[in-house]
Amino acid sequence: MSTNILYLSYDGMTDSLGQSQVLPYLKGLTKEGYKFHIISFEKPDRFEKFRNEIQLICDSNNITWHPLTYTKNPPLLSTIYDVRRMRSLARSLHALHDFKIIHCRSYLSAMVGLGMKRSFGTKFLFDMRGFWADERVEGKIWSLKNPVFKLVYNFFKKKEKDYFLNADYIVSLTHAGKKEITSWKGFEHLENRMEVIPCCVDLEKFDPSKITPEEKEEARATFNFSSNDLILGYVGSIGTWYMLDEMLQFFKTYLSKYPTAKLLFISGENRSIIDERAKTFGIDENLIFVKSVLHSEVPKYISIFDASVFFIIPTFSKTASSPTKQGELMAMGIPIFCNSGVGDTEWVVNEYHAGDAMALEHNMDYSKFDFNLSNFNIEQTKLGAKEFYGLETGVSRYLKIYNYLSSKK
Helix, strand or coil: CCCCEEECCCCCCHHHHHHHHHHHHHHHCCCCEEEEEEEECCCHHHHHHHHHHHHHHHHHHHCCCEEEEECCCCHHHHHHHHHHHHHHHHHHHHHHHHEEEEEEEHHHHHHHHHHHHHCCCCCEEEEECHHHHHHHHCCCCCCCCCCCHHHHHHHHHHHHHHHHHHHHHHCCCCHHHHHHHCCCCCCCHHHHHEEECCCCEEECCCCCCHCCHHHHHHHHHHHCCCCCCEEEEEEEECCECCHHHHCCCCCHHHHHHHEEEEEEECCCHHHHHHHHHHHHHHCHHHHHEEEECCHHHHHHHHHHEEEEEEEEEECCHHHHHHHHHHHHHHHCCCEEEEEECCHHHHHHHHHHCCEECCCCCCCCHHHCCCCCCCCHHHHHHHHHHHHHHHHHHHHHHHHHHHHHHHCCC
């Protein structure tokens, strides 16, 4: 008989994160006898575009999806409203399905999961995904100068401790995040009920051997790249945390060493934003290329990168961050230039000879990076993707947690 699990996510399954960092794990776990019900909050435009695709994935894997509409406005009040809707639906579903485990993705979902544990005795799995309240402040979404946001921040920092101390199991994206939490006074004992599971990559999809020479040539032809052009690539959105100015300055230095270099963004980012910043640094916009592609096409375009770059603001909250792009790039055997101070990124790059990671300084001399990639080893890099970021590894770690919680009374 299968064990019923309720998966709570304030992220949508039609969001890219839902498609890459939720459903692949659940597909693997359903094969081990677990029956999932998902409550998620879907943004109307993405829901309209991808609902049939997501529903098909769920139906073919015996997953029951309960999508709710994400409410954007007014700020804070809309979130309270959504959390109440999540709680109401979760309790109604529990009355029908008698869930053994409530798997909570991040802090808002954990409010509901902890309440379910206290009301019904269900097991509470806190999949933290990062120091959420600190991310809101450091990402300048919440200003602590605003008394309302300061109140909300303090509320969630108190709830954060409540989640850690009352969770039956905790998932951290990084070893650095786990080390931080277990260093807090009174939290040392969490060492034994905390698992590290980074943002994993589907190695079946991100497999360089599956990209034919013809497909590579087709991808290069999209941008009229010549055989002499050296492609420095970036993949993903830029958003709050990615340091566009610093990446452009890095490219300018890279260009001085490799005059045929081009900078390719595989991203849905607005081209004009990138061009405007490039102009500031005296970079010819004709050397920069931007293309938005379907997630299924990302491996093909990554395959034409000669190297990649991503710089992330190294704040406290980023201690617990795992960039999805890192596993994808390593799986494709692409060398990485990145900065230290973000989760386990630097350790992984060094451990698997996957490129070069350095601390970024004010007025950074980017020529300090090892542009020759003398430490890079493609086979070790791909091995690192498998050992550290492989989807099968992630599923097996979740399975260990589920089996443990299912055996507990």
